[in-house]
Amino acid sequence: MLALTDAQIGGWVGSFMLPLFRIAAVLMTMPVIGTQLVPVRVRMYFAVAFTLVLVPVLPAMPEVDALNLRSSLLVAEQVLIGVALGFSLQLFFHAFVVAGQIISTQMGLGFASMVDPTNGISVPVLGQFYLMLVTLLFLLMNGHLVVFEVLAESFVTIPVGEGLLTDHYWLLAGKLGWVLGAGLLLALPAITALLVVNIAFGVMTRAAPQLNIFSIGFPLTLVVGLFIVWIGMADLLSQFQLLLREALDLLRELARIR
Template identity: 70%
Template sequence: MSLLQLTDTQISTWVASFILPLFRIGAVLMTMPIFGTTLVPTRVRLYFALAITVVVVPGLPPMPQVHALDLSGLLLIAEQIIIGALMGLSLQLFFQAFVVAGQIISVQMGMGFASMVDPTNGVSAAVIGQFLTMLVTLLFLGMNGHLVVFEVLTESFTTMPVGSAMLINHFWELANKLGWVLGAAMLLVMPAITALLVVNIAFGVMTRAAPQLNIFSIGFPLTLVLGLVIFWVGLGDILNQYQPLATEALQLLRDMAQAR
């Protein structure tokens, strides 16, 4: 009775066909919003990455033969981590646009001091920014944005095979989109800023017309209340503001992955 004979090449091929996709998928899950936050334990993210890898590996193109302790194998692993991290960070830009928008609105309406610890990132952020982040998270999950991310991630193994990705182009694409965050945030808050500017101008006219009026005693609470009302009215159009930004963010992800 003969025993099963396995060569080093066969073992290396089997290991590479699973390990290399695992590092790219794991890097995406560790850096992307929602799944990559501190609210999701690292062990859960690792189990999730293992489960996705087991499902998608049979349909992936053949992986290059590498040796686990060879320098070329370590470079391929580093390449997969960088590609996955860039894909995750491109989605972070989309969510940070709403955080910046909330911060701008908070400062304009006098609620810049109202901040709380962000449970997702562990830093202090404005309350309105936290509200917008939770709202966008629900919209992203409700419209199956996470499924689009997983689809692009799976297709990236065909469009950017292991060992042939051009990372410089992806760094350049991501750097060009950094200014997009501030521009998107300004588009989100422009109606609220304009309305609050009119309110402040009205307070200035009142001060000139009645100098004895203590504008500071009534200006701050009135600005706060009017700011909340303006923000509440603006939420009625949040879906129309969310859709083009989400489309732009997912298109950036597809462009980076060179997907269809």
């Protein structure tokens, strides 16, 4: 009969379960994989598989007791660390969504909305277009592999049981305004061009009051806005690379990776 001590069971549980909670928290909150398009069961299977591959090369984990308060605190710590790492990537993706929503509002396309399958809410079509485009670029440039590399290195730079990095989480909270700033920066050329168009319509209205500006201005603003979006696609890749570099730098800073 196989006899197992409490220390052996605690060591096995700690060496597998504690990394699993951090990895699962990242996969549940990060873009692409952590969306509603991927079932929760598939994400859990992927987290278990990733943990099984990673556990043999991880540093030694603390022994835990399943019914101990310390084990519950360690689990909560790993979940918070994983959520912070995944949420930092969500900031990057939502910067483009905010840019699409701002441009849609300025060009009068805000009424054209569709259901976002990743979040289950209704968003402007242009914002959804930017989100799909950024997702494809993120996967094409192997951004998900960089995230997995940072996640694996985080167990060395942030060992289990070290405690919550409250200063880094305040840094993440301060980056919330970065989403709005990046979205405005992306939408600034379109906003400026559409502002010039609206000023021209205002001058036309003053010069020819009998002109029905609503029947002419609305479709023309839509056409000009779509043309500006098409022209802006030429510079989208460089802006994507710049913002992705900032997002990955924030991810590495949260994980204490230099």
